[in-house]
Amino acid sequence: MIDEPLLRVDDLSVTFHRPPLRPFGKPSTVRAVDGVSFTLARGETLGLVGESGCGKSTTGNALVQLIEPSGGRIMLDGDDISSFRSREDRLKARRRGQMIFQDAYASLDPRMTIEDILQEPMRIHALGNRQERSRRIQELLDQVGLAQSFRKRYPHEMSGGQLQRIGIARALAVEPDFIVCDEPVSALDVSIQAQIINLLEDLQAELKIALIFISHDLSVVQHISHRIAVMYLGRIVEQAPADTLYDAPRHPYTKALLSAISVPDPVRERENRKNRILLHGEAASPDAIPTGCRFRSRCPIAGECCATMDPALAPLPVDSHHDIACVRVLSGEAN
Amino acid sequence: MSEPLLRVKGLRTEIPGGPGSVVAVDDLSFDIHQGEILGIVGESGSGKSMTALSIMGLVAPAGRVTAKRMEFDGWDLTGLDEAAMRRLRGREMAMIFQDPMTSLNPVLSIGFQLIEQLRWRLGLSRRQARRQAVELLGRVGISGAERRLDDYPHQFSGGMRQRVSIAMAISCEPKLLIADEATTALDVTIQAQITDLIMRLCEESGMSVMWISHDLGVVAGLCDRVNVMYAGRLAESADAMSLYAHSRHGYTRGLMKSVPRIDRRRQRLEAIAGRPPSLIDLPKTCPFEPRCAYSTPECGAKPAPRRNFGENHIAYCWADLPAEEGVE
Amino acid sequence: MSAVTFAPPERSNSALSLASGQFLGNRAALVSFVCFVLITVACLAAPLIAPYDPVAISLSDKLQAPGMAHWLGTDYFGRDVLSRVLYGGRVSLMVALLVVVASTLVGVPIGLLAGFAGGRVDNALMRIMDAFLTFPPLLLAVAIVGVLGPSIENVMLALALVRVPVFARIVRSSTLSIREETYVKAARVLGSGWVRILVTHVLRNAIAPIVVQITIVFAGAIVSEASISFLGLGAQPPSPSWGRDLNEARRFLEDAPWLLFGPSIAILVSVLSVNFIGDGLRDALDPRAWQTLRRATARGSAAQGATPGRSQ
Numbered sequence: 013m014i015d016e017p018l019l020r021v022d023d024l025s026v027t028f029h030r031p032p033l034r035p036f037g038k039p040s041t042v043r044a045v046d047g048v049s050f051t052l053a054r055g056e057t058l059g060l061v062g063e064s065g066c067g068k069s070t071t072g073n074a075l076v077q078l079i080e081p082s083g084g085r086i087m088l089d090g091d092d093i094s095s096f097r098s099r100e101d102r103l104k105a106r107r108r109g110q111m112i113f114q115d116a117y118a119s120l121d122p123r124m125t126i127e128d129i130l131q132e133p134m135r136i137h138a139l140g141n142r143q144e145r146s147r148r149i150q151e152l153l154d155q156v157g158l159a160q161s162f163r164k165r166y167p168h169e170m171s172g173g174q175l176q177r178i179g180i181a182r183a184l185a186v187e188p189d190f191i192v193c194d195e196p197v198s199a200l201d202v203s204i205q206a207q208i209i210n211l212l213e214d215l216q217a218e219l220k221i222a223l224i225f226i227s228h229d230l231s232v233v234q235h236i237s238h239r240i241a242v243m244y245l246g247r248i249v250e251q252a253p254a255d256t257l258y259d260a261p262r263h264p265y266t267k268a269l270l271s272a273i274s275v276p277d278p279v280r281e282r283e284n285r286k287n288r289i290l291l292h293g294e295a296a297s298p299d300a301i302p303t304g305c306r307f308r309s310r311c312p313i314a315g316e317c318c319a320t321m322d323p324a325l326a327p328l329p330v331d332s333h334h335d336i337a338c339v340r341v342l343s344g345e346a347n
Numbered sequence: 348m349s350e351p352l353l354r355v356k357g358l359r360t361e362i363p364g365g366p367g368s369v370v371a372v373d374d375l376s377f378d379i380h381q382g383e384i385l386g387i388v389g390e391s392g393s394g395k396s397m398t399a400l401s402i403m404g405l406v407a408p409a410g411r412v413t414a415k416r417m418e419f420d421g422w423d424l425t426g427l428d429e430a431a432m433r434r435l436r437g438r439e440m441a442m443i444f445q446d447p448m449t450s451l452n453p454v455l456s457i458g459f460q461l462i463e464q465l466r467w468r469l470g471l472s473r474r475q476a477r478r479q480a481v482e483l484l485g486r487v488g489i490s491g492a493e494r495r496l497d498d499y500p501h502q503f504s505g506g507m508r509q510r511v512s513i514a515m516a517i518s519c520e521p522k523l524l525i526a527d528e529a530t531t532a533l534d535v536t537i538q539a540q541i542t543d544l545i546m547r548l549c550e551e552s553g554m555s556v557m558w559i560s561h562d563l564g565v566v567a568g569l570c571d572r573v574n575v576m577y578a579g580r581l582a583e584s585a586d587a588m589s590l591y592a593h594s595r596h597g598y599t600r601g602l603m604k605s606v607p608r609i610d611r612r613r614q615r616l617e618a619i620a621g622r623p624p625s626l627i628d629l630p631k632t633c634p635f636e637p638r639c640a641y642s643t644p645e646c647g648a649k650p651a652p653r654r655n656f657g658e659n660h661i662a663y664c665w666a667d668l669p670a671e672e673g674v675e
Numbered sequence: 676m677s678a679v680t681f682a683p684p685e686r687s688n689s690a691l692s693l694a695s696g697q698f699l700g701n702r703a704a705l706v707s708f709v710c711f712v713l714i715t716v717a718c719l720a721a722p723l724i725a726p727y728d729p730v731a732i733s734l735s736d737k738l739q740a741p742g743m744a745h746w747l748g749t750d751y752f753g754r755d756v757l758s759r760v761l762y763g764g765r766v767s768l769m770v771a772l773l774v775v776v777a778s779t780l781v782g783v784p785i786g787l788l789a790g791f792a793g794g795r796v797d798n799a800l801m802r803i804m805d806a807f808l809t810f811p812p813l814l815l816a817v818a819i820v821g822v823l824g825p826s827i828e829n830v831m832l833a834l835a836l837v838r839v840p841v842f843a844r845i846v847r848s849s850t851l852s853i854r855e856e857t858y859v860k861a862a863r864v865l866g867s868g869w870v871r872i873l874v875t876h877v878l879r880n881a882i883a884p885i886v887v888q889i890t891i892v893f894a895g896a897i898v899s900e901a902s903i904s905f906l907g908l909g910a911q912p913p914s915p916s917w918g919r920d921l922n923e924a925r926r927f928l929e930d931a932p933w934l935l936f937g938p939s940i941a942i943l944v945s946v947l948s949v950n951f952i953g954d955g956l957r958d959a960l961d962p963r964a965w966q967t968l969r970r971a972t973a974r975g976s977a978a979q980g981a982t983p984g985r986s987q
Contacts, residue, residue, distance in 0.1 A: 274564030
């Protein structure tokens with residue numbers, strides 16, 4: 013196939029088992045991700061947004077095989093990596109998908125020097141000899157804007173922004189096809205956030221790496237992503253190109269999320285405040301998912317059909333690149 | 348203008364230790380008027396949380412707080428002993444934190460905690476206190492308050508917990524509420540609910556709020572006036588409108604340009620180069636000078652002057668910043 | 676390429692020199708290290724430097740007070756206490772050392788495996804360890820020696836065996852917490868196998884509790900050896916050992932209290948030194964602890980803003 017995307021996720025589900033709360037009680041299961049499908053093209057950035065507990069991080073973890081999916085397929089260039097069983101196959105798949113973490117400091121072994129940290133991925137995948145690795149480290153440090161003098165340093169000697177650059181360099185070390193960025197800038201100060209976002213954009217342009225950008229910060233996601241998927245309680249409720257999503261959101265949840273974003277402009281903020289769609293209550297917990305549409309308990313346009321029908325993600329009739337999961341909007345009953 | 352509720356002049360907070368003492372807050376002066384919401388914006392290490400702790404008298408014994416003047420509602424905070432300070436805290440000024448669990452005891456029901464506080468602070472009877480507690484929970488938007496009194500903190504979601512901690516904070520009708528990154532850990536939709544709640548409470552009771560945050564967007568919507576802090580010092584202080592429309596300090600300007608905004612089309616972010624300085628042995632000149640895009644020759648040579656730009660807008664900056672592009 | 680480049684001051688010092696610098700900067704550890712080396716060397720060189728034969732009985736010299744001829748006096752059989760302390764150290768220190776090495780080598784891998792594998796493996800291993808722990812260690816050691824026959828080798832074997840569960844437990848609990856660290860997650864994403872993760876990440880970060888435990892076991896082994904020898908199951912008379920001699924000295928507490936000095940000071944000093952050396956090592960092996968030293972030496976320049984600038 014010519015147009016085969018780099019990554020195709022089909023009906024992915026992840027279920028967690030929780031031990032019973034009291035002795036002899038029933039163990040409970042939590043469906044953190046429940047039937048998520050999307051694609052990722054080469055060199056593309058897909059933003060995953062949603063509130064805490066929506067399953068965006070779990071999805072990211074499943075993509076890099078940190079969590080075993082309980083259902084669905086993760087196709088990388090046509091191969092289902094979740095079905096790989098042999099160590100070689102899994103290692104090969106791991107090399108193609110990497111991850112950077114929210115807390116960069118915690119993601120680096122405090123007892124290793126930066127050199128050791130950057131060398132580790134190459135050792136694991138047996139890439140190059142000593143000299144080649146050393147040269148590669150030099151290149152990586154250049155790419156993330158850090159001087160060679162950091163080689164002998166330890167993580168605790170560096171600032172948050174510098175640590176995240178090391179996290180990025182480590183992910184790049186194995187030349188992956190895609191990187192899952194799990195809230196990579198949320199722990200950073202505002203002025204440092206911009207440095208890291210710019211760095212990711214530059215690297216993507218230069219190396220043609222695809223990114224899955226997971227964040228609760230919609231402004232950041234909108235800035236960096238080509239396409240955005242909005243998640244709610246383990247499902248994708250709306251998916252569209254970034255500009256479309258922000259200009260013409262269709263799902264009531266997306267609308268509410270967007271209206272809640274604050275803008276550093278008091279005039280506009282005060283204006284927004286009046287028109288803000290305030291959602292009632294909070295997201296239902298994933299271990300007690302309501303029947304029908306998951307969002308209906310907070311939805312301003314919920315109707316009778318929403319209690320019975322579990323909406324599937326489907327393209328809008330007017331725009332085939334804009335998918336939403338809402339019975340009322342898709343049927344034209346509501347906007 | 349009437350006498351401000353809180354007047355701080357020349358506040359300096361020093362944390363001794365290690366190779367040199369860290370000056371967490373240096374020569375800070377500002378007022379908070381009754382019913383006003385003052386935003387304090389800055390990054391980690393800018394001294395914004397330390398300012399709050401200094402006012403609350405919670406820095407000792409680790410650090411040393413000195414001020415030319417620090418008056419709150421007629422009290423001279425610099426001269427108060429710990430016992431008097433303790434009476435003031437909780438009754439006259441209260442604080443909420445990023446993590447509401449800091450102010451909630453996980454093994455006691457929230458009803459018990461609220462009722463105890465009301466009985467102890469206001470001397471109410473058990474029945475009065477219970478009635479008041481229900482009313483308080485209702486005011487902060489917790490439905491079914493009567494029922495939820497017997498719940499424990501872990502049975503509440505993050506947003507609800509923050510509401511409970513707000514209820515605790517306002518239980519004695521304080522004149523000043525200090526909120527330290529109170530919505531940072533919350534989801535955006537919940538964040539909007541909480542800021543709405545704070546605004547409503549201010550309007551209802553005339554309470555003043557000191558809103559500490561790194562989020563320029565939330566501050567824009569909520570605050571009347573904003574102090575921008577950098578490296579323990581005040582960089583700029585102005586009306587929200589004036590600050591966002593025409594910032595006069597290189598740092599404020601840099602900050603505004605470095606945040607992605609959904610109301611502007613995708614363009615490259617103008618990141619501020621470098622990183623904040625160490626707070627040990629900081630020079631008297633502008634601490635932002637090494638990172639500033641607008642720095643002038645004077646910046647590295649002489650301390651930045653306090654400049655007035657119209658009423659209620661001051662900035663400690665040598666540079667004359669151009670009018671901001673892209674603002675209608 | 677990114678325009679922003681950060682360049683910290685170049686540092687020529689290797690990790691080794693920094694670690695040793697940290698260790699040498701710790702005065703207690705340094706002094707202890709010197710003491711311990713002196714004691715060890717003296718004991719090893721006992722045949723060369725001991726003034727008398729440690730087992731030569733001379734009843735005419737019995738229970739002499741310390742003096743020019745016998746610096747630490749003589750015991751009930753007229754044997755020179757100083758010589759016995761020097762020779763006794765060879766036994767005591769060797770027992771302690773081998774017990775530490777053996778119990779660490781067995782206990783640490785068990786703990787790593789149990790903590791990392793979890794589930795049934797963990798349960799099986801730890802229940803066996805618990806079974807060991809239900810017996811008082813000394814009693815168990817005595818029982819083992821009783822079965823295998825009294826000899827110093829069997830004492831070492833027994834003492835090492837009873838310490839294995841202690842290491843296993845400590846390493847397991849560290850492993851359980853380190854296993855959840857983000858850097859272990861990161862290593863898994865990179866494709867690290869579990870052996871690599873255990874060795875390069877978990878073991879390295881569990882080093883502090885292990886080192887502390889080693890010092891405790893070392894001290895305990897010297898004392899336990901003494902007790903077992905006292906029961907006549909360890910070093911066989913007349914061969915000297917600190918513990919045995921100390922116990923023997925108790926019989927003459929009123930007539931010849933000086934008999935206590937030699938062995939007890941030897942035990943005290945070596946146990947204390949090992950403890951301080953352990954503390955020093957723990958800090959020297961932790962890069963995060965080096966900072967204080969570096970700040971003190973290169974004030975201002977290198978350490979500037981060294982704390983990770985994460986937001987609250």
